[in-house]
Amino acid sequence: MAQPSFARLSLLFFGFLLLFATYSWVFGPDSGFLSGTRVRKTLGSDPKLRVDHSSDKPHHPLDPLTVREIERVRSILSGHDPDFRSGSATIHSMALDEPDKARVVRWKKGNRLPSRRAEVVALSGGKSHVITVDLESGRVVSDLINPSSGYPILTMDDLIAASQVPFKSIEFNRSIEARGVKFSDLVCITPFAGWFGPEEEGRRIIRVQCYTSKDTPNYFMRPLEGLYAMVDMNKLEVIKVVDKGPVPIPKAAGTEYRYSVLNKPVHMDPINPISMEQPGGPSFRVEGGHLVKWANWVFHVKADQRAGMIISQATVRDSETGEPRSVMYKGFPSELFVPYMDPEELWYYKTYMDAGELGLGPPAMPLVPLNDCPRNAYYIDGIFASPDGKAIVQPNMICLFERYAGDVSWRHSEILIPNVDIKEARPKVTLVARMATSVGNYDYIVDWEFQTDGLIRVTVAASGMLMVKGTPYENVDDLGDKEDDSGPLISENVIGVVHDHFITFHLDMDIDGHTNNSLVKFHLEKQRIPTGKSPRKSYLKVKKYVAKTEKDAQIKLNLYDPYEFHIVNPNRKSRIGNPAGYKIVPGGNAASLLDHDDPPQIRGAFTNNQIWVTQYNRSEQFAGGVLVYQSHGDDTLQVWSDRDRSIENKDIVLWYTLGFHHVPCQEDYPVMPTVAASFELKPANFFETNPILGVAPFLEKDLPVCRPFASS
Numbered sequence: 228m229a230q231p232s233f234a235r236l237s238l239l240f241f242g243f244l245l246l247f248a249t250y251s252w253v254f255g256p257d258s259g260f261l262s263g264t265r266v267r268k269t270l271g272s273d274p275k276l277r278v279d280h281s282s283d284k285p286h287h288p289l290d291p292l293t294v295r296e297i298e299r300v301r302s303i304l305s306g307h308d309p310d311f312r313s314g315s316a317t318i319h320s321m322a323l324d325e326p327d328k329a330r331v332v333r334w335k336k337g338n339r340l341p342s343r344r345a346e347v348v349a350l351s352g353g354k355s356h357v358i359t360v361d362l363e364s365g366r367v368v369s370d371l372i373n374p375s376s377g378y379p380i381l382t383m384d385d386l387i388a389a390s391q392v393p394f395k396s397i398e399f400n401r402s403i404e405a406r407g408v409k410f411s412d413l414v415c416i417t418p419f420a421g422w423f424g425p426e427e428e429g430r431r432i433i434r435v436q437c438y439t440s441k442d443t444p445n446y447f448m449r450p451l452e453g454l455y456a457m458v459d460m461n462k463l464e465v466i467k468v469v470d471k472g473p474v475p476i477p478k479a480a481g482t483e484y485r486y487s488v489l490n491k492p493v494h495m496d497p498i499n500p501i502s503m504e505q506p507g508g509p510s511f512r513v514e515g516g517h518l519v520k521w522a523n524w525v526f527h528v529k530a531d532q533r534a535g536m537i538i539s540q541a542t543v544r545d546s547e548t549g550e551p552r553s554v555m556y557k558g559f560p561s562e563l564f565v566p567y568m569d570p571e572e573l574w575y576y577k578t579y580m581d582a583g584e585l586g587l588g589p590p591a592m593p594l595v596p597l598n599d600c601p602r603n604a605y606y607i608d609g610i611f612a613s614p615d616g617k618a619i620v621q622p623n624m625i626c627l628f629e630r631y632a633g634d635v636s637w638r639h640s641e642i643l644i645p646n647v648d649i650k651e652a653r654p655k656v657t658l659v660a661r662m663a664t665s666v667g668n669y670d671y672i673v674d675w676e677f678q679t680d681g682l683i684r685v686t687v688a689a690s691g692m693l694m695v696k697g698t699p700y701e702n703v704d705d706l707g708d709k710e711d712d713s714g715p716l717i718s719e720n721v722i723g724v725v726h727d728h729f730i731t732f733h734l735d736m737d738i739d740g741h742t743n744n745s746l747v748k749f750h751l752e753k754q755r756i757p758t759g760k761s762p763r764k765s766y767l768k769v770k771k772y773v774a775k776t777e778k779d780a781q782i783k784l785n786l787y788d789p790y791e792f793h794i795v796n797p798n799r800k801s802r803i804g805n806p807a808g809y810k811i812v813p814g815g816n817a818a819s820l821l822d823h824d825d826p827p828q829i830r831g832a833f834t835n836n837q838i839w840v841t842q843y844n845r846s847e848q849f850a851g852g853v854l855v856y857q858s859h860g861d862d863t864l865q866v867w868s869d870r871d872r873s874i875e876n877k878d879i880v881l882w883y884t885l886g887f888h889h890v891p892c893q894e895d896y897p898v899m900p901t902v903a904a905s906f907e908l909k910p911a912n913f914f915e916t917n918p919i920l921g922v923a924p925f926l927e928k929d930l931p932v933c934r935p936f937a938s939s
């Protein structure tokens with residue numbers, strides 16, 4: 228057997244993240260997450276428009292840490308703890324420690340910025356540290372050691388190192404050899420540990436599972452089933468190797484997905500390229516790199532290592548007065564939960580929480596112009612800290628674009644008035660902020676879409692590769708009544724294991740001010756009509772309930788017991804006395820059906836309800852806790868909400884979980900077409916009337932011959 232070179236090994240064994248490969252592809256081998264600062268940006272595909280971030284300054288209190296600030300945090304930490312200087316302490320996440328809300332809300336352009344702080348989550352001496360660093364004074368303000376169960380986000384270095392550990396074991400090597408796979412064809416991924424009891428305590432553990440990339444880049448479809456190694460990530464030792472015996476490895480044929488290699492005829496008439504042109508240029512501006520102004524909206528957008536993308540201070544102008552009115556202080560995907568439905572030893576632990584275990588930011592690769600985002604898109608970079616505290620740039624991580632999908636924003640035509648011809652229709656143009664993150668096999672595309680009528684739509688689309696299981700069966704008929712209960716056969720020797728995806732959004736609604744909001748539940752109650760009163764026998768009546776405490780706001784959706792859920796400001800009334808509000812409008816959804824005593828569900832307890840409202844608490848941002856890896860579920864949204872604090876006429880936070888049950892099918896192979904679900908935040912008695920009544924229609928004369936216009 229040919230001995231692979233070390234370089235080849237490290238490329239092959241990079242584990243969970245294709246990230247590394249892409250970093251070196253983007254930056255060249257000497258840069259990216261693994262080393263050094265590379266500070267530049269590409270706009271669209273034009274390399275001439277790269278932006279240098281090395282001297283960026285913050286312009287707004289919520290602007291993310293700059294390259295210089297990250298470097299400063301690094302030097303402050305080196306002074307604080309010699310382990311940072313020597314490199315034995317590692318930085319797992321770093322973000323702006325946002326100033327108090329009251330300070331941010333009072334801040335106006337031209338004011339001095341509130342003092343800049345960073346929150347660093349690090350591992351030092353096997354312990355988790357949550358460190359607050361003040362950049363102005365150059366001091367560490369606090370250093371909490373093991374504040375809860377769990378460990379910080381995994382770093383790329385963790386995953387690379389862990390994926391190589393099994394090869395220290397002769398037993399593991401023999402298991403690979405027994406499967407007839409060349410070491411040079413292996414790609415090993417690192418499924419996260421979950422948490423299943425005290426024997427896993429006191430050490431960071433991870434599993435390593437391998438695939439073959441022979442004749443395909445889509446190794447995810449070619450598992451070496453029946454084998455894993457459990458690894459101690461601190462000691463870089465094998466804890467155990469589990470080999471249940473070889474299972475036939477699915478074939479490579481049919482797994483290719485790259486257009487340049489595939490050469491597969493599509494039996495359809497070709498679609499000519501389409502793009503939306505804006506002859507007058509874009510209608511939005513981005514000030515200071517993060518503050519977006521479009522139509523009647525202003526909001527702040529930034530990349531974040533953990534949440535991927537954060538929208539802050541979304542403010543809409545009043546349609547009557549022009550007054551800027553606050554809608555949402557902060558919105559972001561707070562945690563994900565992706566439990567697989569196979570209790571077997573090789574699969575039971577696969578219960579991912581990708582935001583807190585991995586972070587959605589670093590795997591959010593540069594977006595692909597014209598395909599991930601339309602031609603008129605503007606791109607924003609992400610800036611993160613590497614494990615050794617250096618700044619790294621993720622170019623083109625977020626895109627912003629105006630969307631015109633040919634939809635109608637309102638219309639009416641009138642026929643009953645004699646001699647009056649009325650046909651009024653208005654086009655719907657929206658503004659989208661998008662990020663796409665590739666957390667291992669899966670890709671999530673997260674969109675925040677703003678409409679001029681005040682509606683915000685949040686959409687999550689899932690694509691990428693299934694996590695599949697090898698099986699000896701090649702045909703459903705061979706399975707007979709032995710049908711594998713972990714999922715359907717989707718190709719020869721491939722089972723698509725059933726699983727769920729849940730994405731829990733933190734939605735800090737601030738309707739007209741940041742302190743005084745309430746949750747009002749509008750219950751649609753069926754009334755039975757006494758015989759003889761009406762030809763009808765039943766109807767719906769709406770009854771209002773104001774939620775008093777957090778337990779009144781632990782909400783499960785039910786089609787046969789419908790409610791509307793409004794966040795209102797009881798102190799801000801419309802002309803006719805309705806409190807100004809926004810309602811959350813759920814879309815297609817799924818609930819977690821796991822039992823509440825099941826360890827993954829205890830950790831993922833933020834999915835016990837689809838909607839929650841909690842009292843604002845600046846420490847309660849991440850629904851699965853600050854430290855999620857191997858957490859026991861002692862710091863989740865369920866725990867906070869069970870404190871049952873008052874939520875009436877208070878600063879409150881809305882949480883919404885969007886979910887999919889995923890029963891795989893053949894179309895999901897070898898890469899799945901996107902599946903999307905969304906929810907809306909919709910004004911409800913917020914405006915006095917239809918806020919876009921006065922908006923002009925489009926006219927032919929305003930749209931001359933299309934010419935390409937690089938809007939960014």
Ligand SMILES: *[C@@H]1O[C@H](CO)[C@@H](O)[C@H](O)[C@H]1NC(C)=O
Pocket residue numbers: 230231394395396397400410
């Ligand atoms: C296992 O195989 C790899 C790749 O051939 C090799 O580098 C490693 O030394 C082997 N491990 C042992 C314990 O022999």
Ligand SMILES: *[C@@H]1O[C@H](CO)[C@@H](O)[C@H](O)[C@H]1NC(C)=O
Pocket residue numbers: 742743798876877878
């Ligand atoms: C707003 O909330 C604060 C804090 O809960 C409370 O003291 C104040 O009375 C409220 N204002 C109104 C107008 O209800």
Ligand SMILES: *[C@@H]1O[C@H](CO)[C@@H](O)[C@H](O)[C@H]1NC(C)=O
Pocket residue numbers: 844845846847867872
């Ligand atoms: C705020 O949140 C933290 C973390 O959950 C908790 O320790 C603290 O008690 C909370 N404060 C209040 C007033 O609920």
Ligand SMILES: [Cu+2]
Pocket residue numbers: 689726727728889
């Ligand atoms: Cu899925």
